[in-house]
Amino acid sequence: MVRKNSQARFYSALILLFITLATALVSFFWTPYLLEDTSGGRLEGPGAAHIFGTDRLGRDITSQVMAGARIAYAVGVSATLIAAVLGITAGLLAAWLPQWADNAVSSFFDLLIAFPTLLLAMLLGATQGRSVWTAVISIGIACSAIIARFTRILAKQIMSKQFFVSARTSGTGNLAATFIHIVPNIWQALSVNIAVVFGVSILAEASLSYLGLGVPPPNASLGRLMQEAQGTVLTAPLGAVLPGLVIVMIVTGVNLLADAIRDKLDFGGGIGR
Numbered sequence: 485m486v487r488k489n490s491q492a493r494f495y496s497a498l499i500l501l502f503i504t505l506a507t508a509l510v511s512f513f514w515t516p517y518l519l520e521d522t523s524g525g526r527l528e529g530p531g532a533a534h535i536f537g538t539d540r541l542g543r544d545i546t547s548q549v550m551a552g553a554r555i556a557y558a559v560g561v562s563a564t565l566i567a568a569v570l571g572i573t574a575g576l577l578a579a580w581l582p583q584w585a586d587n588a589v590s591s592f593f594d595l596l597i598a599f600p601t602l603l604l605a606m607l608l609g610a611t612q613g614r615s616v617w618t619a620v621i622s623i624g625i626a627c628s629a630i631i632a633r634f635t636r637i638l639a640k641q642i643m644s645k646q647f648f649v650s651a652r653t654s655g656t657g658n659l660a661a662t663f664i665h666i667v668p669n670i671w672q673a674l675s676v677n678i679a680v681v682f683g684v685s686i687l688a689e690a691s692l693s694y695l696g697l698g699v700p701p702p703n704a705s706l707g708r709l710m711q712e713a714q715g716t717v718l719t720a721p722l723g724a725v726l727p728g729l730v731i732v733m734i735v736t737g738v739n740l741l742a743d744a745i746r747d748k749l750d751f752g753g754g755i756g757r
Contacts, residue, residue: 493741493747498737504734509554511547516544537723564682567627568678568681596625676749
């Protein structure tokens, strides 16, 4: 039963991520209308000319959402890479520190986790200006502490194992022990954590853009599309519903994939077999 549920989550995740990622990739080469095209009537309903209608400016909602999915994936992947590099590096280094220094670094990780991503984005935005990279860096730094803390915990667990103690006794150096014994034994569990961080990054980007702190115009952001459509949600709901649906599909797909990986680690099941 557990294996069947894991496979169901895995295939559901693939379907959701394939649809949204394909939409994002296609937008690099083609959208039904240019993003700045306001030739459509204001708040038109779904029809042959505009499959999901138009927004309050006369822009094609389908084109806007396709480009928004592209931005969401770009920011999510970039922020997650930054978070992974910073977090894994910091977590591995912390695991090797003396106890007093390890406690201090752990407290710093906890403080950074508690620090609001939105406030960090505001601080960076005030000094660097609103841009895609401001959103990426602020989200990446904020999420790096989550990965760093988890990496440190996993590394400490490996360092307490007998095989690791034996390797150290035999003269294996810190760097060699890290890449031979620690990293290979924690990367699968870390992949689950990184997948979750990717979902968090997507939500963070949408939240920042909704509040006017994220990706600036003329870039199409799913969060900003929802913010712009909130005033007409009762008369033209697709302007808010469609961007929100894409966000839900991406985050749900990533979380289902993380759950499937976790099931494989817990029960040794073969995903997709």
